[in-house]
Amino acid sequence: MTAPGPASASGVELRHLRAFAAVARRRSFTRAAQELLITQPALSRTVAQLETHLGVRLLDRSSRGVALTDTGAEFLVHVERTLASFEAALSAARGALTLRLGFSWLLPDPWAQRAIAAFERASGAQVELVRCDDPLDALARQSVDVALVRGGRPVGSAVHTVHLYDEQRVAVHAREETEDDGREGRGALRWQDAPQWTLVVNTASGTTGPWCWPDGNGPRRYVETANFDEWLESVAAGRGLGIVPDAAERRIHHPALRFMPLTGAPPSPLRLAYRPETGTGSALLRRFLDAALEAAVTCTDAGQA
Known part of the structure; x- marks a missing residue:
């Protein structure tokens, strides 16, 4: 790939940002292309166009994989916030409300199914499931509204947590x-x-x-x-x-x-983590937390949690 040329940010489009964010999350052009349902060459061209428009290198490519440059890591924070704001604007325009639940692996069952169904019935909103390697990092980047956290690791003073139940x-x-x-x-x-x-x-x-x-x-x-x-x-x-x-x-x-x-x-505690200033709205978040806690009680009483 040739080195990025002089910056021309006026040519940057949403497709460029989505392509870069997908590669940055997956650390792989192949997996990102599968996620976006496009070919790998097309994805590579799109990311290269973004770097050319910005005049900076965002990704380091090698035989071992893909890594973010320091500039790319900083840029990713703003890209994810921009994409999240864009999706929120679309939802508002459609009259739809969405709460994004981040998780790293294996949503606990049947808690997840019961909590999501109860919340969606009561609120009319939808839960968007967002798989991420580090849910707390996604919460800090504002790419999710609430994060499912397993284990007892500290979450930081800026994050509040709600304990659901303990797993063996x-x-x-x-x-x-x-x-x-x-x-x-x-x-x-x-x-x-x-x-x-x-x-x-x-x-x-x-x-x-x-x-x-x-x-x-x-x-x-x-x-x-x-x-x-x-x-x-x-x-x-x-x-x-x-x-x-x-x-x-x-x-x-x-x-x-x-x-x-x-x-x-x-036991390993299962918690929901959230930031009090979440952009989804405190009322909607509170309704989800209430549904989540009710589902946790139901699962525990039934001996299924």
Whole structure:
């Protein structure tokens, strides 16, 4: 690719911003093209046009993948806010209200289905599901209105949280080729044996990591990953042990993984995080939080949460 030329921002269109944001989120032209339903060459041309119009390089391309430049990272913050404002303006013009719920992996069931259905019936608004590697980062960028957060990691003083319920933890590791698919005779791991583990950690949105053992009694070795997909495939490849909420055992069907009970582990809290100044409107957000809490109570009473 040739170096960007002199800036000419007058040629920048929404399609340029959407293309750049998709590549920046996915860190891949291939995955971004699939998301946007266009060809990869067309996507590459669109992003190159944006860089030429701006006169700056936004992305570094290499054989290892795609990375944001410092300028690109700063630009992405403004792009996501611009796109969010544009979508909000369209919704207002159509007379429709939308609340964007950010999540990193596997919405908890049946809580999500019950909460969303109750909210949409009561409010007439719609919930837009936004999959993101780091929901708290998406909340800070204002690309979501409320974020589903698993685990007990700090969220920062600018963010408020509502506790829904606690999930139990289970262990998962790579299945040996000689293992069958039966569940009989599964051994259990003990939380107190953590120093013996090599633990695979999702540093963006994982529920179990070094922060779970503040007294230093945690695993001696960690393998860090940047999102759920990397975490999943690292565990499947035998890089180490994974610890996840038990919802994953019901929802993940990976032939290379085996789940095991985990005794003595503290529960993993499930929370909703939001910023009090959210642009969606405090009344709409409050109605969603009320529906979410009611669904959490229902699930807990039924023993399904």
